[in-house]
Amino acid sequence: MNPFEMVVAIIIVITIGKVLSTRFRAQNGIAEDKDGNAMITSDPDSGRLKEEVTYLKERVAVLEKIATDGRGARELEDEIEKLRDR
Structure with a gap:
């Protein structure tokens, strides 16, 4: 695996992780304020x-x-x- 493929793979893994994290937070009523602090919205x-x-x-x-x-x-x-x- 060359360095370019490794960078692309890392970006894809991070993007998928962020999407899954956001989906989990949305399903459980957790939001973030401007500073990035988690707060429960339910x-x-x-x-x-x-x-x-x-x-x-x-x-x-x-x-x-x-x-x-x-x-x-x-x-x-x-x-x-x-x-x-x-």
């Missing part, structure tokens, strides 16, 4: 927070539907006019 409240975000997204979708539904606005205006005419 929070005991994360499940509850994810459920709350999902619930809030559903509510926003309903509100968007109500706000952009032109038919409902026209019906509401007609009903208000009927009440004024009484």
Whole structure:
């Protein structure tokens, strides 16, 4: 094995090791800050927070539907006019 092949082999081994290390950290909820210090990102409240975000997204979708539904606005205006005419 010549020196060039050895350098390439070392780079490949280091790259594979780094990829596997990053994958392991991501699966276990471990992240690094700017200084390279490991910190655990899995929070005991994360499940509850994810459920709350999902619930809030559903509510926003309903509100968007109500706000952009032109038919409902026209019906509401007609009903208000009927009440004024009484």
